[in-house]
Amino acid sequence: MKEREPLFSTKNLNLLRDPLNDSNPITVQVLGICSALAVTVKLKPSVVLAISVVAVMAVSNVVISLLRKSIPPRIRIIVQLTVIATMVILVDEILQAFAYDVSKQLSVFVGLIITNCIIMGRLEAFALANKPWPAFLDGLGNAAGYGVILIIVAFFRELLGSGTIWDYPLFEKLGIFNTGYVNNGLMILPPMALITVGIIIWVQRSRNKKLFEEN
Amino acid sequence: MKSFSNTYIFVFSTVMVMLVATLLSFVAEQLKPFQEKNVEIEKKLDILRSVGIARDMDDVEDKDTFVEEAYGKNITKSFTIDPAGELKTEVEAFKVNLKVELAKSKEERNLPVFVYINEDGEEIYILSLQGNGLWGPIWGYIALEGDMTTIYGAIFAHAKETPGLGAEINTEWYQAQYPGKRIFDDAGKFTSVRVVKGGADPADPHAVDAISGGTITSVALQEMMEECLGNYETFFKTKSN
Numbered sequence: 001m002k003e004r005e006p007l008f009s010t011k012n013l014n015l016l017r018d019p020l021n022d023s024n025p026i027t028v029q030v031l032g033i034c035s036a037l038a039v040t041v042k043l044k045p046s047v048v049l050a051i052s053v054v055a056v057m058a059v060s061n062v063v064i065s066l067l068r069k070s071i072p073p074r075i076r077i078i079v080q081l082t083v084i085a086t087m088v089i090l091v092d093e094i095l096q097a098f099a100y101d102v103s104k105q106l107s108v109f110v111g112l113i114i115t116n117c118i119i120m121g122r123l124e125a126f127a128l129a130n131k132p133w134p135a136f137l138d139g140l141g142n143a144a145g146y147g148v149i150l151i152i153v154a155f156f157r158e159l160l161g162s163g164t165i166w167d168y169p170l171f172e173k174l175g176i177f178n179t180g181y182v183n184n185g186l187m188i189l190p191p192m193a194l195i196t197v198g199i200i201i202w203v204q205r206s207r208n209k210k211l212f213e214e215n
Numbered sequence: 216m217k218s219f220s221n222t223y224i225f226v227f228s229t230v231m232v233m234l235v236a237t238l239l240s241f242v243a244e245q246l247k248p249f250q251e252k253n254v255e256i257e258k259k260l261d262i263l264r265s266v267g268i269a270r271d272m273d274d275v276e277d278k279d280t281f282v283e284e285a286y287g288k289n290i291t292k293s294f295t296i297d298p299a300g301e302l303k304t305e306v307e308a309f310k311v312n313l314k315v316e317l318a319k320s321k322e323e324r325n326l327p328v329f330v331y332i333n334e335d336g337e338e339i340y341i342l343s344l345q346g347n348g349l350w351g352p353i354w355g356y357i358a359l360e361g362d363m364t365t366i367y368g369a370i371f372a373h374a375k376e377t378p379g380l381g382a383e384i385n386t387e388w389y390q391a392q393y394p395g396k397r398i399f400d401d402a403g404k405f406t407s408v409r410v411v412k413g414g415a416d417p418a419d420p421h422a423v424d425a426i427s428g429g430t431i432t433s434v435a436l437q438e439m440m441e442e443c444l445g446n447y448e449t450f451f452k453t454k455s456n
Contacts (some may be wrong), residue, residue, distance in 0.1 A: 072219035072227060079231065086235050093242055097249035100257070108375075 007133065014091070014138040019145035022210050025118040026149040027201045032118040034078050035109050037193040043166050045105045046154035050147025052110060054140060056087040057119050061139030064127040071128070080123045081114070088113045118146055153196045161187030242333065252279070258309070259286040262357035265341050265370040266331045270387075290341075292330040300449040308319060313345035313443070314352070326446050339367050340454075342447055346439025349431040351375040353384065353439060359398070363451040366408070369393035371436060381432030391425040396442055398451075405448050407441040410434065 005012070025031045039045050060083045064071070071079050092110045093174040095103035103110065113119070121144050158164055163171035163183050171177060186192050205211045219227075263269045266287055275281045284400050295310035298321055308327035316324040329341040337360065344355040355371035359431040369390050383389050396408045397420040406421045410433040415422035425433035 070227070072224045074219070075224055078228070082231060082235055086239060089239055090242060093246050093250075096253070097246040100250075100253035104374075175344060 012134055012137055015057055015134055016141040016144075019138075019141040020148060021145075021204070021208060023144045024149065024204070025121075025142050026146055027198065027204050028211065029118075029121075031121060032116045032146055033194075033197060035112060035116060036146070037091060037190045038196060039106060039109050040150055040154040040157050040193050040196075041161065041188055042105070042164075043151065043154045043158050045102055045109075046150045047147075048099065048104055049109060050143075050150050052091045052095070053113055053116065053119075054143040056084065056091060056113055056141035057122065058136055058139040060084050060119060061122060061127040061135040062132050064123045065130055065132040065135035068128050068130075076128065077120075077124075080120060083145045084119055084123070084159050085114050095157075115148075116141055149197065149200060152200060153193055156196055157187045157192060160184050161192070219304075239445060256282050259283070259290075260285070261354075261370055262290060262341055262356055265334070265358045266339055267363045267368050287330050288434055290329050291332055293328065295325050295327055295329075296447075296450050298324055298326065298446050300451060300453050311343070313343050313354070317345055317442075321446070324446060326450070328447075328450070329356075337361055342444065344371075344439050344443040346435055346442065348373050348376050348384075348435045349381050350377070353432065353435060355384075355436075355439070357393075357432045357440070357444065361452075363455040366393045366396045367397065373432070376432050377429070380426065381429040383426045383429055384432060384436055389423075389426065396423065398422055398440075403452075405445065405451075407437070407444055410437045429435050 019025060023029060026033055026036055035049065039049050060080070063083050064080060065201060088111060091113070092103070117160070122139060126138045128142070130138070155165070158166075159170070162183055163169065163177070171181070171183075228326045254304065256279050260269060263282065263285055266289070269275075269282065269285055272281070274276065290408045295306040295308045296310060297303055303325055306325045308329060311325050312328040313327070316326070327343050331339040331341060333339055339358050339360060340363070341356050344357060346353050349373035353371060353373040353376065355369060357369050358367040359365065360367050371384040371390060373382060373384060393408065398405065398407050400406050400421065407420045409415075410425040411419075411422045412425045412430065412433075414424050
């Protein structure tokens with residue numbers, strides 16, 4: 001009889017850990033950056049979107065993994081889309097009911113989680129071929145990898161663009177505006193999100209040996 | 216790869232779609248009361264803010280209760296009129312959806328009016344605005360003093376105008392320009408309030424500064440005020456005489 005694999009074996013833990021750094025969906029695979037550019041003006045919506053993506057991704061990964069033997073390959077993409085869309089609508093409805101202000105700020109981007117390439121990518125590449133538990137960890141890891149970048153970008157954009165952190169007027173309280181400092185309006189606009197992501201990629205690639213490229 | 220028969224695929228998709236549809240409609244039905252409540256609270260908050268109440272909500276812990284209480288206390292009366300200024304008793308002002316009304320022909324529109332009594336015992340009339348900005352709808356409330364000309368306060372909101380540019384219409388500095396402006400000139404002609412590129416003369420009672428870089432939203436806001444307040448024109452005239 002085959003021995004049962006422990007729940008948190010190294011292999012399983014790596015499913016969780018890799019996407020945070022070595023195979024980060026945004027900075028390494030450059031997937032799902034559209035929403036990363038759009039919602040990262042403020043920290044709060046970014047955190048909510050990150051949580052939403054974690055929920056959608058973990059659950060859809062598990063559902064697809066449970067169904068993997070009964071999904072006819074010819075319609076598997078449609079099935080994946082249905083599962084993701086269902087989850088996204090659920091998240092959207094729940095936000096509208098219990099986090100109305102944030103749901104207004106996120107507006108279309110909750111709905112657009114459906115088109116987030118990371119989710120479809122993980123369903124197709126991982127969940128269809130793996131057991132539910134690893135699929136769950138994989139979903140969690142990838143969504144967290146996405147969320148972490150989102151939150152880092154939002155932190156800098158909110159701090160430099162609006163001078164606040166989580167809507168707390170940090171710079172104003174510190175008296176920085178009295179020294180003649182003004183908020184950088186450019187940080188609020190989408191191009192700066194792209195540049196911030198670029199800087200994160202640069203920092204990550206210069207520190208992570210696995211990502212060094214042969215010239 | 217395991218192969219599946221066509222029948223299996225059909226059955227599979229049918230069952231899947233039915234399950235999903237049932238689940239989603241069930242959840243939507245369950246959450247509907249919460250969602251409608253949120254929309255209602257927001258509308259009440261907007262109305263309150265147009266007369267300067269509840270501008271600062273930082274210290275408020277239970278937003279819903281606070282808004283309900285403040286609304287019940289301050290907005291003493293509301294009614295619906297038609298563009299001819301006639302009272303429409305069968306329509307509840309709070310339930311009027313201005314977007315739907317604006318799609319009707321001008322004579323058939325229902326126009327909501329909310330009344331607030333300020334500290335000096337004056338009646339302030341709050342009127343509803345709705346229009347289209349650059350990327351999506353914009354809306355707001357204008358509060359007029361008893362003379363039906365002087366603006367007491369204003370609030371504007373938007374769904375998805377550009378942050379830092381058009382989205383500035385819902386900021387304090389922009390809205391602070393409106394109190395004291397007049398929507399009729401001295402001859403009694405309806406002028407509304409224009410937005411002026413490059414800065415308005417502070418002495419001009421019919422103009423405010425436009426938002427730099429937010430020209431389309433600014434102009435949309437001007438058009439919204441002209442159109443929506445224009446609907447009330449007859450009401451203003453009968454009321455001020």
